[in-house]
Amino acid sequence: MTCFPASTDKSLGLVIDLDTCVGCQACVTSCKEWNTGGHMAPLTDVKPYGGGVDGVWFNRVHTFEHITQEGGRTVHFPRSCLHCAEPACVTVCPTGASYKRASDGIVLVDEEKCIGCKLCSWACPYGAREFDVEIGVMKKCTLCVDRIYNEHIPPEDRVPACVSACPTGARHFGDLGDPASPISRLVEERGGVPLMPELGYEPTNRYLPPRARSERAPTVAAAPLEDAAPEGGFLGWVDRMLSR
Amino acid sequence: MHPAYSVILFTTATGAGYGLLALLGLMALAGMAPPGLWPGLFGLGLALVLITGGLLSSAGHLGRPERAWRAFSQWRSSWLSREGISAVATFVPAGLFGLGWLLTGRAEGWVALAGALAALGAVVTVCCTAMIYASLTPIAQWRSRFTLPGYLLYAAMSGLTLLNALLAASGDGGSVLAGAAAALTLAGWAWKRASWRHDDTAGLPATVNSATGLPGGRVLSIEWPHSEENYLLKEMGYRVARKHRDRLRLIAQFLGFLAPAVLLVLAALTPAGAVTVGASLLAALCQLAGLLVERWLFFAEARHTVMLYYGR
Numbered sequence: 001m002t003c004f005p006a007s008t009d010k011s012l013g014l015v016i017d018l019d020t021c022v023g024c025q026a027c028v029t030s031c032k033e034w035n036t037g038g039h040m041a042p043l044t045d046v047k048p049y050g051g052g053v054d055g056v057w058f059n060r061v062h063t064f065e066h067i068t069q070e071g072g073r074t075v076h077f078p079r080s081c082l083h084c085a086e087p088a089c090v091t092v093c094p095t096g097a098s099y100k101r102a103s104d105g106i107v108l109v110d111e112e113k114c115i116g117c118k119l120c121s122w123a124c125p126y127g128a129r130e131f132d133v134e135i136g137v138m139k140k141c142t143l144c145v146d147r148i149y150n151e152h153i154p155p156e157d158r159v160p161a162c163v164s165a166c167p168t169g170a171r172h173f174g175d176l177g178d179p180a181s182p183i184s185r186l187v188e189e190r191g192g193v194p195l196m197p198e199l200g201y202e203p204t205n206r207y208l209p210p211r212a213r214s215e216r217a218p219t220v221a222a223a224p225l226e227d228a229a230p231e232g233g234f235l236g237w238v239d240r241m242l243s244r
Numbered sequence: 245m246h247p248a249y250s251v252i253l254f255t256t257a258t259g260a261g262y263g264l265l266a267l268l269g270l271m272a273l274a275g276m277a278p279p280g281l282w283p284g285l286f287g288l289g290l291a292l293v294l295i296t297g298g299l300l301s302s303a304g305h306l307g308r309p310e311r312a313w314r315a316f317s318q319w320r321s322s323w324l325s326r327e328g329i330s331a332v333a334t335f336v337p338a339g340l341f342g343l344g345w346l347l348t349g350r351a352e353g354w355v356a357l358a359g360a361l362a363a364l365g366a367v368v369t370v371c372c373t374a375m376i377y378a379s380l381t382p383i384a385q386w387r388s389r390f391t392l393p394g395y396l397l398y399a400a401m402s403g404l405t406l407l408n409a410l411l412a413a414s415g416d417g418g419s420v421l422a423g424a425a426a427a428l429t430l431a432g433w434a435w436k437r438a439s440w441r442h443d444d445t446a447g448l449p450a451t452v453n454s455a456t457g458l459p460g461g462r463v464l465s466i467e468w469p470h471s472e473e474n475y476l477l478k479e480m481g482y483r484v485a486r487k488h489r490d491r492l493r494l495i496a497q498f499l500g501f502l503a504p505a506v507l508l509v510l511a512a513l514t515p516a517g518a519v520t521v522g523a524s525l526l527a528a529l530c531q532l533a534g535l536l537v538e539r540w541l542f543f544a545e546a547r548h549t550v551m552l553y554y555g556r
Contacts, residue, residue: 003320003321018457018458023467028469051472052472052473053470053471053472054472054473054474054475055474056475057469057470057474060469060470060474061469062465062467062468062469062553062554063465063466063467064456064458064463064464064465064466065462065463065464065466066456066458066461066462066463067461067462067463067464068460068461068462069461074466075456075458075463077456077553079469079553088379088380088381090321091321091322092321092322092323092324092376092379092380093318093321093322094314094315094316094317094318094322094324094325094328095311095314095315095317095318095325096314096317096318097314113311113314114307114308114311115306115307115308115309115311115312115314115315116306116307116308117305117306117307117315117324118305118307118479119322119324119376121475121476121479121480122245122380122382122383122479122480122548123380123381123382124382124550125381125382125449125450125548125549125550126455126549126550127476127480127550127553130474130475130476131307131475131479132307133307133475135307136306136307136308137307137308138307193457194457195454195455195456195457196450196454196455196549197454198449198450198454199381199382199449199450199549200381201381207456207457209457209458209459210458
């Protein structure tokens with residue numbers, strides 16, 4: 001049944017630090033690279049080398065300008081499935097293809113059961129699901145379920161591909177259902193927030209807002225560059241000679 | 245939202261079909277079924293063709309239509325699943341209704357009871373269709389108190405206009421029926437205008453601040469994750485109808501409500517004859533065309549919260 005579990009043993013999810021994300025797209029490409037051969041494979045691309053490029057991605061990085069009284073700030077914003085505790089994408093599914101695991105809270109799609117009605121993508125306010133037009137089924141982030149429990153790879157690699165790829169350490173993975181877990185303490189410490197909490201989906205993932213502006217940055221500008229105008233002196237003479 | 249032709253055709257055709265089926269069933273229950281066999285059975289046949297055609301059309305927008313049978317399994321949580329079950333279940337009493345009417349020659353006794361059950365199934369199915377949309381939190385224009393009554397009202401309205409056309413053509417019509425169809429059409433018009441008034445002020449159920457977790461100030465989208473349109477923009481970011489919204493609303497109101505109402509009043513006021521038949525048939529065709537435009541707008545004007553991330 002696509003009724004989701006009332007509670008899950010763990011609530012695995014991501015915490016994304018909007019302060020340190022530099023929008024390099026490393027998480028996007030590593031996600032695509034891993035998952036196009038993983039649990040939801042393939043992540044089909046349509047016309048990848050021509051005009052009208054389209055394709056399935058589980059993770060997309062937007063860039064926003066946040067303008068407040070203190071000034072403007074560029075914020076890079078990775079967007080992927082939040083593995084909600086109240087996932088409407090699961091309950092609307094007519095076939096049972098969409099489900100939430102009672103063991104760790106990961107929301108998955110059973111590709112063998114999906115009829116491609118797209119209703120789950122309408123029910124998701126976050127745009128986490130993307131339809132694969134070639135295969136005719138819906139696809140979504142698996143939280144790299146085929147990595148995090150994978151005993152064939154070294155223990156330090158058993159995290160989602162996006163987390164291991166992030167060069168600035170802006171992505172964290174762990175059990176958000178355990179208040180004592182390092183990731184939960186990080187959320188506590190930095191005031192992590194859920195997205196669109198007013199809609200009642202109870203997302204698991206949290207976003208750490210950018211830190212307050214620091215006064216440590218230099219307030220005196222660097223000395224200006226020396227005047228390069230070639231009217232006089234040696235350079236001026238060279239300029240006049242060469243201009244003849 | 246992207247207005248898929250298959251879903252527009254599906255909701256409009258099944259709406260009219262279930263409306264007609266429910267009215268025939270209720271008339272049989274009340275002992276007021278059309279006396280002749282042909283208008284009654286032809287009406288029932290037309291209803292079933294509209295319903296079946298609509299359902300097949302809805303399967304057309306599936307990515308994997310061969311697995312459609314799986315959609316009957318999740319009735320405990322999914323309105324789409326409930327709709328599928330209800331639609332299929334309604335064929336049983338509707339089939340018995342038609343078969344009994346054909347064999348016994350009249351819609352009485354157990355045949356009328358089958359008709360009443362078919363009417364119940366029709367109402368339940370239309371409710372399920374409406375609830376698919378009315379239960380989607382990210383779309384304020386759909387998750388509104390106008391959606392469910394609207395679907396029921398437009399189904400009853402288009403079903404009654406069709407029934408009037410059929411009975412007028414067979415010579416069994418009357419001023420009362422045409423007048424009732426005109427009244428329901430006007431009620432539908434008023435409901436549609438009220439729905440649009442609500443929709444225009446509904447906006448989105450979240451803000452770009454809560455969508456990004458960036459409190460206060462203004463949040464502007466300055467770069468998208470991709471340079472071309474993706475699934476989300478194609479499916480949730482449809483904008484053509486918003487561009488032509490006012491003109492399309494006028495067309496929908498004229499074809500769906502105003503013109504049929506005028507034609508039905510004309511049919512009610514003129515004595516039975518060619519004018520009544522012509523006006524009744526034209527009213528039915530005109531209304532179905534108008535409802536297709538109305539349904540197109542229902543999808544195309546709906547705004548989804550994911551567009552907050554794209555600054556649209």
